[in-house]
C-alpha cells in the first residue's frame with residue numbers, strides 16, 4: 001500500500017508530470033493517484049495506448065504470451081480480464097489498456113494531444129517548465145518519462161518520397177481508417193519483426209505484393225492459439241506462479257533456458273529439443289534454448305543451420321529459400337521475429353521478393369519506385385523501416401538540464417544513465433523503462449520501474465527534498481557495468497537497433513555501438529534497484 005504524501009501543494013502547477021500514456025505511463029499514473037500526488041499525464045496522441053495506439057498494421061500483436069504481458073498489479077484486473085488469444089492482436093491490447101484506465105478512473109488525469117516540444121530545468125526554483133506544441137507551458141517539480149523505446153519511426157531517405165501519388169506510410173503510421181488493399185499492388189520495404197507480421201496479412205488481401213529485403217532476418221513460428229474460458233480459468237489460477245517465474249527469468253517470460261549445457265548432450269538430443277521448441281508457442285525457441293546459443297559461435301552456427309533447414313523445408317523455390325536465410329549473422333543475435341506463415345507467403349503466386357542489397361532502391365517515383373535495375377508500379381508503399389530506438393523519443397523533445405546542456409548533446413554517442421532511471425545533470429527527471437534498463441518482456445520491466453519510482457518520489461516529497469540528481473561517479477560506474485554486460489554476447493556485434501544501428505540516421509552507422517540495453521537480465525537488475533533503494537538511494541544526491 002502506498003505511503004500517504006505529506007504535502008500535495010506544489011510550487012509549480014504540478015508535483016509530477018508523467019509523459020506518455022502507454023503501458024508504463026498508465027501504471028505510473030495509477031500509483032501517483034493512489035499516493036495523492038498532484039500529478040498529470042501528457043500524451044501526444046489523441047488517445048491512450050502508446051505503442052498499441054500507433055501500431056495498427058495488419059497482423060500487429062505482441063510476441064509475449066498475453067497472460068505474461070498484462071499488468072500483474074491488480075488481482076481484480078487479473079480476475080476480470082479474458083485474453084482471447086495466446087498472443088493477442090493489437091485491437092485487444094488497446095482495449096485492455098482502456099479497460100484498466102477506465103477501471104481506475106485514470107482518464108481524468110490524462111491530457112491528450114499534448115506534444116511536449118521542450119522542457120528546461122530552472123536551477124533556482126528546482127522546477128521544470130514544459131513547453132507544449134499548442135503553446136501552453138506547465139511547471140512541475142518532477143518529470144517522469146514513459147515515452148517507449150520504439151516510438152519514433154524512421155523513414156528511409158530515398159529521393160522523391162513526396163512524389164508518390166498513392167498512399168505511402170511507415171508501418172507505425174498505418175492509417176486508422178480501414179485501408180482496403182483488395183486489387184492493389186503493394187510494396188513493403190524492410191523485413192524486420194514488424195514486416196514479418198504484416199507481410200502474410202497484406203499478401204492475403206493485395207492483388208500483388210513486392211517485398212524489398214535488404215538483409216533477411218531469422219524468424220520462427222509464433223504458434224498462436226485461442227484461449228477458451230476453461231483455459232483462461234486455469235491461467236487465472238496460475239497467475240501468482242506465472243509472475244513469480246517471470247520475475248526469476250532473465251527475459252521476464254515463463255521461458256527458462258535449458259541448463260543441461262549444449263556440449264553435455266548429443267547432437268540428437270539437441271535436435272530433439274529444437275524440434276520440440278519449433279512447434280511450441282512464443283519465444284521458447286530463443287529463450288528455452290541452450291545459453292551457449294548466445295555466446296558461442298559454433299553452438300550458434302549449429303542451431304542457425306537447424307533453422308535454415310526449417311526455412312528450406314517451408315519455401316518451395318530453393319533459390320528463394322536461400323535468399324530468406326541470413327548469412328551475415330546467427331539466429332538470436334538480433335531480436336527474433338515470430339511469424340505466422342511468413343515463409344509460406346513466398347510460395348504464393350502474388351508475392352515477389354526483391355533483393356534490395358543487390359539491386360538497391362534508388363528513388364521513389366509518382367507511380368512507384370526505381371531500383372538500380374528496373375522500375376516498379378505500385379498503388380501503396382509501406383515503409384517498415386524501423387525506429388530511432390531508445391533515445392529517439394528523448395531527442396524529439398529538447399530537454400535542457402543544468403547549465404543549459406541538452407540531453408541530446410549528452411547522449412550524442414549513446415545513452416548515459418544511472419540505473420536507466422536518471423541522468424546526471426538532469427535533476428528531478430526520471431525515466432520509466434528507458435534506455436539501459438533490463439531488456440525484458442516490456443510490462444514486466446515497466447512495472448519494475450514504476451514500483452521503484454513511486455516510493456522514491458514519496459520519499460523525496462515526504463522528506464521535503466526539492467531536488468535530486470544522479471552522482472556523476474555513480475552514472476559512470478553504471479555505464480561501465482552496462483558495457484560489461486555486452487561483453488561475451490554475440491549480440492554485441494549485431495547490426496540492430498539493440499546496438500544503436502539505423503542506416504536512416506546520421507551517426508547510427510554500424511560500428512558506432514550505443515549501449516541501449518542492460519543485458520544483465522531482469523533479476524540482476526531488480527536486485528540492483530532494491531539494493532540502491534535500501535541503501536538510502538546510494539548514488540543519488542538530494543537537495
Ligand code: NAP
Pocket residue numbers: 061062063064150155156157189190191192193194195197213214215335356384385386387497503504
Ligand atoms: P527493424 O527490426 O529495425 O527492421 C527494419 C527493417 O527495414 C530491416 O529489415 C531493415 O533492413 C529495413 N530497412 C531500414 N531502412 C532501410 C532502407 N533505407 N532501405 C531498405 N531497407 C531498409 O524494425 P521493425 O521491424 O519495426 O522492428 C523493430 C522492433 O520492434 C522489433 O525488433 C521488436 O522489438 C519490436 N516489434 C515487436 C513486435 C512484437 O512484439 N510482436 C512486433 C513488431 C516489432 P536492414 O536489416 O538491412 O537494416
